[in-house]
Amino acid sequence: MILHAMRFGLVLVLKFTLLSFSLISMVGCGSAATDEREHLPIHGQVTFNGAPIDDGVISFIPAQENSNGSPASTNILTGKYEFTGSAGPSTGKYRVRINPPLPSKDSLPSKESSETGNPLSGGPWEFELTVTEELTAKGADFELTKQNRKSK
Secondary structure, three states: OHHHHHHHHHHHHHHHHHHHHHHHHHHHHHHHOOOOOOOOOEEEEEEEOOEEOOEEEEEEEEOOOOOOOOOEEEEEEOOEEEEOOOOOOOOEEEEEEEEOOOOOHHHOOOOOOHHHOOOOOOOOEEEEEEEOHHHHHHOOOEEEOOOOEOOO
């Protein structure tokens, strides 16, 4: 009889423990998925020497003073990028990093032509930008030059 009571108590403890962990994990998952920041749609063009770059990636990285900022990245296609409202950054100051495409094997310069290689290769470009609601209407264009390339 005592052995039966101990088994019954152990089963009750295990059921209670599993139920508790299930409830705790459901509550934890629900609160982590909520992002209450307002994301803004932003679009624009990325050019090099006045011509649109073929492709690449543009990232909005919150500046240090923008601790509530929302990071966002999207692809650049035929010189244009666009963030929808749900995927765009929130308001505030950002570092905008533009990574042009990596050169393909066919476009890698040979030893003889290393000085005339792809002018977009060699690292990202960085800009500072304050994202505002007014910016969503006019867009944000970026011109890549030697002067605004991020130094290594």
